[in-house]
Amino acid sequence: MSGTNRHIISALVENEHGVLAKVAGLFAARGFNIESLTVGPTEDTTLSRMTIVLLADDDTLEQVVKQLRRVPTMVKVQDYLDTPTIQREMVLIRVQAGDGSRRLEALEVVNVFNGKVVDLTPKDFTAELTGSENKIQAIVDCLRPYGIKELARSGKVAMTRSPTAVR
Amino acid sequence: MSDLDAGSSKSESRSKRDTTHKIPPVHADRANRPPLDDAGRTRITPRVLAPASESAAACRVGPRRSYKSQGPWSGGEILTEALLREGVEILFGIPGGVLLSLFDSFYHAPINMILVRHEQGAGHMAEGYARATGRVGVAIGTSGPGATNLVTPITDAWMDSVPVVFLTGQVASNLIGADAFQEADITGITRPITKHNYLVKNADDLPRVVKEAFHLAGTGRPGPVLIDLPKDMLMSARDEVSWPETMRLRGYQPTIEGHAGQIKRMAELIAASKRPLLYVGGGAIASRCTAELIALSEKAKIPVTLTSMGLGAFPAEHPHYVSMLGMHGSFAANMAVSHCDLLLAIGARFDDRVTGRLDRFAAQAKKVHVDIDPASVSKNVKVDVPIVGDAATVLQALVPQVKPVDARAEWLDQIAAWQKEHPYGYSRREGEILPQQVLESIAKVTRGECVYTTDVGQHQMWACQWIPVNEPHRFISSCGLGTMGFGFPAAVGAAFGVRSQGLPVVCITSDGSFQMCLQELAVSVGHQLPVKIVILNNGCLGMIRQWQHMFFGERYSCSEMNLQPDFVRLAEAYGASATRVADPKDLNKALKWLMATPGTALLDVVTARGENVYPMVPAGGASDEMILDPKEAVAIAQRLGFESFEAD
Numbered sequence: 001m002s003g004t005n006r007h008i009i010s011a012l013v014e015n016e017h018g019v020l021a022k023v024a025g026l027f028a029a030r031g032f033n034i035e036s037l038t039v040g041p042t043e044d045t046t047l048s049r050m051t052i053v054l055l056a057d058d059d060t061l062e063q064v065v066k067q068l069r070r071v072p073t074m075v076k077v078q079d080y081l082d083t084p085t086i087q088r089e090m091v092l093i094r095v096q097a098g099d100g101s102r103r104l105e106a107l108e109v110v111n112v113f114n115g116k117v118v119d120l121t122p123k124d125f126t127a128e129l130t131g132s133e134n135k136i137q138a139i140v141d142c143l144r145p146y147g148i149k150e151l152a153r154s155g156k157v158a159m160t161r162s163p164t165a166v167r
Numbered sequence: 168m169s170d171l172d173a174g175s176s177k178s179e180s181r182s183k184r185d186t187t188h189k190i191p192p193v194h195a196d197r198a199n200r201p202p203l204d205d206a207g208r209t210r211i212t213p214r215v216l217a218p219a220s221e222s223a224a225a226c227r228v229g230p231r232r233s234y235k236s237q238g239p240w241s242g243g244e245i246l247t248e249a250l251l252r253e254g255v256e257i258l259f260g261i262p263g264g265v266l267l268s269l270f271d272s273f274y275h276a277p278i279n280m281i282l283v284r285h286e287q288g289a290g291h292m293a294e295g296y297a298r299a300t301g302r303v304g305v306a307i308g309t310s311g312p313g314a315t316n317l318v319t320p321i322t323d324a325w326m327d328s329v330p331v332v333f334l335t336g337q338v339a340s341n342l343i344g345a346d347a348f349q350e351a352d353i354t355g356i357t358r359p360i361t362k363h364n365y366l367v368k369n370a371d372d373l374p375r376v377v378k379e380a381f382h383l384a385g386t387g388r389p390g391p392v393l394i395d396l397p398k399d400m401l402m403s404a405r406d407e408v409s410w411p412e413t414m415r416l417r418g419y420q421p422t423i424e425g426h427a428g429q430i431k432r433m434a435e436l437i438a439a440s441k442r443p444l445l446y447v448g449g450g451a452i453a454s455r456c457t458a459e460l461i462a463l464s465e466k467a468k469i470p471v472t473l474t475s476m477g478l479g480a481f482p483a484e485h486p487h488y489v490s491m492l493g494m495h496g497s498f499a500a501n502m503a504v505s506h507c508d509l510l511l512a513i514g515a516r517f518d519d520r521v522t523g524r525l526d527r528f529a530a531q532a533k534k535v536h537v538d539i540d541p542a543s544v545s546k547n548v549k550v551d552v553p554i555v556g557d558a559a560t561v562l563q564a565l566v567p568q569v570k571p572v573d574a575r576a577e578w579l580d581q582i583a584a585w586q587k588e589h590p591y592g593y594s595r596r597e598g599e600i601l602p603q604q605v606l607e608s609i610a611k612v613t614r615g616e617c618v619y620t621t622d623v624g625q626h627q628m629w630a631c632q633w634i635p636v637n638e639p640h641r642f643i644s645s646c647g648l649g650t651m652g653f654g655f656p657a658a659v660g661a662a663f664g665v666r667s668q669g670l671p672v673v674c675i676t677s678d679g680s681f682q683m684c685l686q687e688l689a690v691s692v693g694h695q696l697p698v699k700i701v702i703l704n705n706g707c708l709g710m711i712r713q714w715q716h717m718f719f720g721e722r723y724s725c726s727e728m729n730l731q732p733d734f735v736r737l738a739e740a741y742g743a744s745a746t747r748v749a750d751p752k753d754l755n756k757a758l759k760w761l762m763a764t765p766g767t768a769l770l771d772v773v774t775a776r777g778e779n780v781y782p783m784v785p786a787g788g789a790s791d792e793m794i795l796d797p798k799e800a801v802a803i804a805q806r807l808g809f810e811s812f813e814a815d
């Protein structure tokens with residue numbers, strides 16, 4: 001067995017009902033474990049893009065990709081492991097940070113990470129941050145001591161870098 | 168589409184119909200149905216089908232005149248016309264509330280709508296029809312229970328890659344999701360067991376969806392496609408209908424041509440091989456590559472073994488044929504797989520019933536896998552040369568590149584020696600009919616001049632072993648799902664399919680399986696189909712009993728049936744001819760009677776209970792470690808231990 005890698009699979013699908021259920025069912029039926037799955041519109045209104053992150057060895061990945069390609073409404077499936085890509089994730093974090101100084105410290109953390117405060121109450125604040133997965137993980141770790149009340153991550157979206165772009 | 172639409176069209180179509188028919192028609196069958204005769208039997212002069220054209224495509228060429236001369240069109244009429252445009256000549260099913268308007272459209276259409284007695288029967292008939300003709304079958308059931316009754320045949324078609332379009336009624340769009348009467352989320356239920364499915368909410372989409380559904384079902388790796396039809400959509404009306412030439416299937420482009428470099432490597436491996444073996448499955452029948460297989464086998468002197476799905480893809484009478492491989496395959500075939508140095512898998516999928524223990528399957532061999540479905544390649548077994556493509560196309564490219572071989576005496580002699588060493592066999596007994604003997608006699612009496620279908624169990628495996636199949640589309644069995652109850656309705660569907668060729672269909676079944684779908688006797692008798700049923704009546708669920716005998720200390724839990732119907736009188740109750748045979752001396756005569764009797768006939772053969780199928784590779788065992796002798800069976804099974812076996 002080959003080693004396990006974290007794969008990002010980008011799939012262009014027909015914008016029809018049932019495609020998400022089909023893909024989710026495929027993963028469930030074969031016991032493939034998905035870390036995150038996002039779906040959203042693309043520049044072409046007839047197509048949606050799914051970004052699927054999963055841990056898999058090479059054999060499993062081959063099966064995943066083949067099974068996905070077998071779906072007639074699947075227009076294109078790509079594994080981004082060896083492709084230069086831009087990957088982003090967004091997080092919303094509500095932080096407790098009760099009294100004055102701790103609150104200021106926590107807000108400073110958000111600042112350092114180039115986050116944005118999108119909601120503020122006397123009891124807590126909510127910050128928004130976009131970045132690579134590492135960056136998201138880092139801010140979550142830094143804010144944890146201040147008391148994270150609630151957290152929502154978007155899951156990853158990804159695109160290949162433009163072939164002409166300077167790398 | 169809006170509810171307003173549905174409402175207005177409903178009243179419109181109603182008033183139109185009311186002027187046409189005083190009594191609402193229920194099904195098209197009725198048009199052909201004379202009243203019951205004095206004996207209470209239906210005596211039907213069936214509508215004669217137009218001869219099946221070569222392929223559905225042939226019926227599709229050119230603009231055709233619609234069966235309806237003017238609008239407005241109801242959704243049901245659009246669907247009917249779309250089916251006719253796909254060359255559909257026959258469909259199987261049962262109406263229901265939400266489908267009434269569709270069945271009303273069938274009433275005038277030149278289409279043979281066969282009323283079955285259970286939707287499972289309809290689904291298996293469509294499968295039998297598809298497998299006997301190579302065309303796309305169609306089955307239909309109403310919303311809710313009608314649709315769920317189709318789930319078993321849909322799964323069966325999925326597992327055996329059978330091209331069938333399933334049509335299901337659905338509650339009106341505004342009720343979907345409301346737990347309405349007879350609502351079932353059939354697109355949700357069948358998502359993992361169809362190639363694709365559709366819920367059509369707008370009648371304008373029907374022409375395209377039907378076109379896509381038939382294309383998906385019949386091309387690439389064939390399989391079931393389902394179209395769910397809400398009642399209001401079927402009843403809505405359109406003044407204009409457009410029939411698209413194009414489909415919206417960007418993501419669906421089966422690879423037909425194999426990779427040229429890989430085909431060259433395949434030819435090189437064949438040239439370098441001393442002990443090559445062709446291992447051929449149902450994909451070869453779907454791809455119609457029998458001629459290419461024979462050409463390859465003869466040019467390079469390659470022996471051929473078939474899976475149960477592949478039977479008929481290569482003629483059994485050919486000297487290079489080594490019979491079926493796998494769990495109940497022949498000693499020679501399993502030894503050949505274990506000893507070959509090159510395994511050429513064509514349209515086969517390395518199923519666990521074929522391979523047994525994976526690491527011991529063809530362990531010495533380089534492996535080439537030709538399959539149209541990329542997901543089948545390297546799924547269970549890593550192969551050295553994967554070739555994604557249509558088998559016939561790939562073999563056509565391959566054969567000219569293959570180096571001719573004059574003789575391959577050593578390898579072919581070795582296989583012949585294995586065949587001699589342990590042929591399929593049984594020892595006759597005085598006064599008792601042995602099941603193997605029945606199959607041997609069926610083969611002799613029918614001489615291959617029929618289509619065979621089987622049910623599931625011991626009789627199925629004996630049929631695979633003992634019936635020589637010389638042509639594709641002539642042996643039809645539920646192999647992937649192993650559906651008891653498949654054999655008889657599949658025979659009925661096949662009989663419709665080959666009617667124009669004048670071929671009878673022999674259904675090989677047993678007491679357990681036959682009781683799962685016997686109600687379709689009404690269809691078989693009603694349409695005077697030449698279906699010849701042979702029940703190998705062993706009084707038990709033989710295959711289950713066999714496993715209990717071998718692996719569960721002969722504790723026969725729920726495998727022996729203490730009450731059996733009188734199958735002869737049962738058949739007669741439906742108007743079929745029937746008789747029983749128990750003495751081996753009368754067996755041949757009885758089989759001749761069966762084949763000579765016109766229409767549907769049944770032969771109840773009382774066979775010895777306790778006969779088991781050998782050879783057997785226990786599940787998960789290595790294919791060269793077969794249990795050959797009934798006397799050793801229990802001892803070997805116990806030595807190997809129960810844990811290594813998963814129950815059937």
Ligand SMILES: Cc1ncc(C[n+]2csc(CCOP(=O)(O)OP(=O)(O)O)c2C)c(N)n1
Pocket residue numbers: 622623624625626627649650651652676677678679680681703705707708709710711815
């Ligand atoms: C629908 C269904 N239920 C249960 C089984 C499990 N099963 C496999 S073989 C078998 C016994 C079949 O008995 P019968 O049709 O009498 O055939 P025989 O083995 O006696 O030839 C059973 C119950 C099955 N394959 N299909």
Ligand SMILES: [Mg+2]
Pocket residue numbers: 624677678679680703704705706707708709
């Ligand atoms: Mg039985």
